[in-house]
Amino acid sequence: MKKKNLKRKKKIVVIGGGTGVYTVLSALKPYSADLSAIVTMADDGGSTGILREEFGILPPGDIRRALIALSNSDNKMLSDLLSYRFQEGVGLTGHNFGNLLITALHRLTNDFESAIDEAGKILSIQGRVIPVTLGHSKLMAELESGEIIKGENNIDIPKHDGRLKIKKVWLKPAADINPNARKAIMDADLVIIGPGDLYTSLIPNLLVRGVREAIQKSKAKVAYFVNIMTKFGETNNFSAMDFINELEAYIGRGNLDFVVINNKKPSPSRLSGYVKERAEFVDPKLPLSGKRSFMPITADLVRSKGLVRHDPMKVAKIIQMLL
């Protein structure tokens, strides 16, 4: 693939999980940047959850998505294969092929990071995919009602009353930063957090001991991409400012250099598809008063059609500005 040139080759670290990381990495891949994806190890649902439990491995799902986003393989089928989810078979239904690949490679190499490296070779990835921690922890949440929710999947797909606010989240047991994640953050020019589910994809990275400190010590600029839509059970009714306040509570005030907010509201017909899942457009307006330690950047970031998500091209343009 021909690479467009940024002014000079910069080191960019993307921190998150889920489809948000996929979007940002896909956006950056055409540029000749040095890319690292640091991904959450909190996922415990679906195929990933079964593999965690049965194989005792770290969760492969977010690793897989980042690997696919960074793949430079000419073989398009390889990406499709890694995303493929079995729909049949007593034992196989619901398992994702890429997750099984990482699991098998773990057994062959006896090491999670080696398994990721081998999967990266097979996919000819550009950059690195780094688990934020090599520790095995469960994500915990306390709701405003005092109720404790155990496990990322139970927070993500709320079985509780989704209108209740999340008071705080933590890891049990506490987990320490993966030295490779620390090094990537320390060496970075730019750290991008999000977009992504606030409590289940982004903050679980910041809960890992040493991540916040690495971000503080690093010379990197830090940019947070606020979500375009709220998520029922997690960020119900959140405005952009609510997202920022919560993220700052975990990353530490003063650690965000840029906050990137979408200001383009999609058409009512596109938003109507989100009524069922009780997701709403995030109000981009920040309060006029108050001291801010970050620079807000508002722009049209939404895809022009389809799912209401960040548009990789628009995201790439903003990131070029930040470097």
Place this chain on the structure above:
Amino acid sequence: MKKKNLKRKKKIVVIGGGTGVYTVLSALKPYSADLSAIVTMADDGGSTGILREEFGILPPGDIRRALIALSNSDNKMLSDLLSYRFQEGVGLTGHNFGNLLITALHRLTNDFESAIDEAGKILSIQGRVIPVTLGHSKLMAELESGEIIKGENNIDIPKHDGRLKIKKVWLKPAADINPNARKAIMDADLVIIGPGDLYTSLIPNLLVRGVREAIQKSKAKVAYFVNIMTKFGETNNFSAMDFINELEAYIGRGNLDFVVINNKKPSPSRLSGYVKERAEFVDPKLPLSGKRSFMPITADLVRSKGLVRHDPMKVAKIIQMLL
């Protein structure tokens, strides 16, 4: 990989299944021959059997072994990965990763041969792997007692009295030759049959309608590699002549040009490992009397240590002589 030169680039077709095909293909890969592996679609045991039943696909196991044998990928891990068998997990235990790869690719391409082609690309194979038929059949056997055994796996791992001779085998329903298999046989300079389990890996190919005719019509020389050891429940007490007689009953008398027989008996200590599975050294002596339509070739073909199997280098030398 640097290729040694045969006198000129010849088209070689290997027909069989199981580890025998793997041995012959591995033996031939260093040479610049045009290789095709035609493999049986009769397997219905283990991981393959489950995938056949649950996904309704043709059996991937023998395809996988041939693909690995033909892989030219520099990435050794890729071959290990395709051979990896899950040892854990309620739904995954016993499944072979390569079988899952072929199954997922089948679902993505909706076609068994396309799935094999895509797997071949991922493994950078040299040559082609061709299912002998695209029809779904079960291998059936009638024992000398009159008992009917249904399914390849039930013949292969005998639940019946393994001392009983197999009277005949057939496919139910009858299956027709894959046009690509027919073309490969018709275009070949040399067709190699075996080594391999006589009734469960070799003859199932010859039972497919059109295979015997293609072999008869082809200008190719045909060589049969007789097994080194008997197999309890299948070729109990068989001499080399018994193997040849049975194979000729299915391929048709006069269709074998060469029969290659190992004449080196391994040491008693190596053979002692086979007592438990009731396998014995195949007597290589052919009767002195009688008219033969084939040329017998006897040589030391056995590996110098380890499992009593054909040695790929020794096999390659013989094949060079036959071309």
